[in-house]
Amino acid sequence: MPLTTYTAGQVLTAASLNDNLSFAASAGGITPVVPTSVVVGSGTGTANANGQVTFSGASSISLNGVFTSTYTNYLMVLNIQSRSTTNYVSLRLRAAGTDTSSSSYYSQYLRATGSTVSANAPAVATSSEFITSSTNAPTFTTATIFQPQVAALNTYFSNQSNVGVPTTSGYVEMSVGGVNVTTQFDGFTLLANTGNLTGLITIYGVTN
Amino acid sequence: MAKDITPANSVCPIYLQPLDDAQIEADQAASAEREKAEADRAKLKADTIAKLGLTADEVAALLS
Numbered sequence: 718m719p720l721t722t723y724t725a726g727q728v729l730t731a732a733s734l735n736d737n738l739s740f741a742a743s744a745g746g747i748t749p750v751v752p753t754s755v756v757v758g759s760g761t762g763t764a765n766a767n768g769q770v771t772f773s774g775a776s777s778i779s780l781n782g783v784f785t786s787t788y789t790n791y792l793m794v795l796n797i798q799s800r801s802t803t804n805y806v807s808l809r810l811r812a813a814g815t816d817t818s819s820s821s822y823y824s825q826y827l828r829a830t831g832s833t834v835s836a837n838a839p840a841v842a843t844s845s846e847f848i849t850s851s852t853n854a855p856t857f858t859t860a861t862i863f864q865p866q867v868a869a870l871n872t873y874f875s876n877q878s879n880v881g882v883p884t885t886s887g888y889v890e891m892s893v894g895g896v897n898v899t900t901q902f903d904g905f906t907l908l909a910n911t912g913n914l915t916g917l918i919t920i921y922g923v924t925n
Numbered sequence: 926m927a928k929d930i931t932p933a934n935s936v937c938p939i940y941l942q943p944l945d946d947a948q949i950e951a952d953q954a955a956s957a958e959r960e961k962a963e964a965d966r967a968k969l970k971a972d973t974i975a976k977l978g979l980t981a982d983e984v985a986a987l988l989s
Binding site for chain 2: 753807839842910
């Protein structure tokens with residue numbers, strides 16, 4: 718149904734309102750997704766009604782049930798407000814509450830601090846490099862996760878991070894990667910290689 | 926075994942499930958390998974610059 722606009726004195730019916738809500742829901746944009754559950758390797762977590770997950774002191778943070786057949790692609794907004802020590806963060810995809818930890822992950826990163834630029838494509842590994850700057854600085858990341866639930870297709874991601882700017886002389890970083898298996902993933906895990914992370918994370922489904 | 930640590934204000938269950946020791950060991954081995962590769966690369970770069978007798982600024986100028 719097309720969008721209905723109303724004039725003064727016109728009676729608003731339930732059917733018309735519902736049609737407008739359906740129109741708005743299908744009009745595009747992004748929609749926050751509430752995980753079905755969250756798992757932390759240490760520390761604590763909470764999830765609010767908008768799907769924002771708050772974690773504290775987490776050596777790993779897993780979101781289950783965020784990827785469904787409703788959306789093809791997803792956005793991740795991640796605020797790592799503090800790291801307990803100098804560390805970096807890798808990504809695993811997971812299904813039915815279990816990480817895929819086979820040696821199937823590929824990644825390529827590009828990062829710069831000052832005038833020093835570094836890039837590398839690590840060997841195939843049991844997780845993808847996600848935030849590679851080894852530091853304890855706060856880190857703010859937006860990432861896109863492509864087709865994690867689509868049958869018979871690999872899952873890809875790309876992200877960009879602000880690592881510690883402006884609070885330290887930090888890094889600008891981009892990384893891309895994926896997992897070379899066609900599992901229909903419903904979640905993911907972020908892992909600190911050592912220590913733990915405190916922050917916020919929200920996943921949004923991108924309307925098809 | 927996952928322990929339910931869901932606080933009252935969470936809209937979905939939160940579980941605590943520390944990674945198993947074997948997984949941690951494998952991850953740490955992978956981390957050590959990665960750090961060694963990066964250190965080797967940085968050393969090769971520094972050695973090459975030293976061999977050329979250039980300053981870092983001069984190298985940056987050459988590559989820009």
